[in-house]
């Protein structure tokens with residue numbers, strides 16, 4: 001269940017972005033509230049990663065605004081990023097360092113200073129197998145690296161979490177475990193934006209859905225409507241309709 005709150009943490013307003021003469025985003029708007037998991041869906045090239053890159057401050061919008069926790073990313077990218085954790089499809093970690101050393105080092109870079117025991121407790125909380133905590137990341141599976149990414153987000157006490165294709169390449173049980181962790185984070189009030197092609201996990205885990213196609217937000221679904229919908233047929237209906245236009 002989505003926590004009863006309407007506090008927008010991630011805000012995208014009339015966002016436009018072009019690459020040369022190709023309009024990748026044509027003025028999209030949506031918000032993600034505290035405690036909400038929003039699944040950003042859309043076919044290849046729809047503009048999901050471009051949206052995320054604008055939110056992370058890696059790309060400058062041509063017009064419109066993006067903000068995290070009320071901070072306009074273009075105006076103050078450092079403060080905006082302090083509130084944010086990002087888990088890309090391949091979590092970038094130091095392969096020779098252990099899981100524990102990675103969480104500790106990445107947190108320190110973000111200005112967080114916890115004890116080794118506290119970092120260890122975070123890795124235990126995300127259910128990284130105990131035998132792996134002190135092993136090099138190069139020996140980890142993708143699901144284990146994802147868990148380290150979540151532990152870093154917990155250490156940062158991020159209010160917003162952005163994920164790009166988090167479950168791609170995970171086996172069904174790793175995918176389920178990961179979605180449980182996302183549910184726990186949302187339960188603690190974190191606003192979660194997840195770009196994904198995984199319609200099954202979106203249907204199971206998300207409180208709301210935004211479907212992007214060719215740089216436009218073609219459908220937004222939230223609240224009770226989420227429970228009543230068959231997401232795959234809704235998705236296909238929208239994508240096919242756009243293809244025919």
Ligand SMILES: Nc1ncnc2c1ncn2[C@@H]1O[C@H](COP(=O)(O)OP(=O)(O)OP(=O)(O)O)[C@@H](O)[C@H]1O
Pocket residue numbers: 019022024042043044045046047048049050051
């Ligand atoms: N740096 C770039 N230069 C030129 N075109 C780009 C650039 N980045 C993205 N694009 C184009 O913008 C459009 C949107 O790309 P984007 O990566 O945001 O899509 P996506 O929805 O994330 O797709 P996928 O599901 O394949 O990851 C695509 O047509 C892509 O080719």
